[in-house]
Amino acid sequence: MSRSTVLGWLRSPLVWDLLLALVxxxxxxxxxxLFLPGRINVDIGNQYQQAIGQAPFTDWHPPVMxxxxxxxxxxxxxxxxxxxLQVVLIAAAALLIGVIINRSGAPRWISLLGPVSMATPWAVSQLTTLWKDTQMAAALMLAVALLVITRLVPRAWLLWLPAILLLVYAVGLRKNAVFALIPIAVYxxxxLRGPLRGGLRTVMDRAPRWGLAGLSVLVIGVVGFGSAATESVIESRVEVAHNGQISQIFLDDVMFSVPDAELRAADAPAELKDHIxxxxxxxxxxxxxxxxxxxCYGRGDTGRAFSPLEYQDELKDLWLNEVITHPVRYIEYRSAVFSSYFxxxxLEYWEADWNGDAxxxxxxxxxxxxDFIFRPYVEDFALATFPMLFKPWFWSLVAAALLGLAYREHKRGGTGPAHSFCPEITVLxxxxxxxxxGYFPIVPADHFRYTYWPALAVTVAFVLWLAQRGIQRVRNLEP
Structure with a gap:
């Protein structure tokens, strides 16, 4: 086979799509x-026991997983x-991003960054472990990739169904996924606005912003209804104990923001105040x-992991009467813990040696x-050399920079609405x-898994920005 024939094959979009799929x-x-069946900690171990019937279902972790x-x-x-399933979800999202870039007219090498994104140290670091955070991020990313296709490809409406199901699963896995969901719903x-414009021309043309807001609320409502319906179906099929995990947040706020003298003077059981x-x-x-x-609290009423706290109602009353009534000291405390997280x-990498919970x-x-293959790649190379790659502040800074670049590109007109990735860069x-x-009022620790979605989202946004610039350079070279 001649060199020109090979080059001709590689110029074919379909052949390149197949190459991306192969990679x-x-x-x-x-x-x-290497990592099957996946690594687990005490939380995941409890969810596994629920899955195989060795432990009762509780809402300490949403039972959908x-x-x-x-x-x-x-x-x-x-x-x-x-x-x-976890790996397949992220792989499918990475592949679709690569194919979308390939079909957009960007240089071919940039499309390779779609599949490569799932092999970055920060992506690998949490993909080894069955965190619900990782599955949430995988579901969100694939949902966004499917929505991108509905924007760029005519008559791709059927992809809305799996996209909505993935968003429902993501919100079911972590309730605070709603913070990530809101921009995705707007996107x-x-x-939807383009396909619906023909049927809703009067409304969309006269009040485009209100039309967009209404559709956004509709998307959020559909996902919210799907999440609530899923919970109802689960609770109708299996018995789910309500352990009140939110009481952990109340406990932290009361313990670390209320002075001891005020705690002692509060109207609450003496045993609870002494324990706190x-x-x-x-x-x-x-x-x-x-x-x-x-x-330090000794966990719940039995002392075992995931057992519910005693005096939950009284603890909630303490929070309502002694925490939110003093907003300055509450904000001071929450700023302190958020700073530690930010x-x-x-836990940038869950090592096989930590297999006691398994x-x-x-x-x-x-x-x-x-571990001999990937731990040095994640910890010794990436974490030791570029520690900012695992910090929320870094991904927030890059996200803000990409927002600025997308806005500037949009004001300049980009490469035309059909070929611009500004909407995707903006939403991610x-x-x-x-x-x-969104973690400001609830963050419980500084584990990197809480930053996994931002890291993945910003990585893909950066790849799409490179594609956007590549498309612009190609068009500028055209006669």
Missing amino acids: TVVWSFVFIR SIVWRLLIDLTGRPGSLFV GAFC SSARDTCLEKGEIWDAYWN FSSK EKVGYETGNAKA STSALCYVF
């Missing part, structure tokens, strides 16, 4: 091979099937000012060689920022 499949296979895990185990007979409304006061001393001795349930990180629930630990960057700052 994605090979990488995903290697990754699954355990239900999906149970269905996959019933279907395949393999606990690692959830890990395969979804933007995608003594636990606070223990936490402060450890240098901890958050996550008191795990760090400028630092932990052993306790009888979960297989997987290939021991995986805004979603990342909303998600990060």
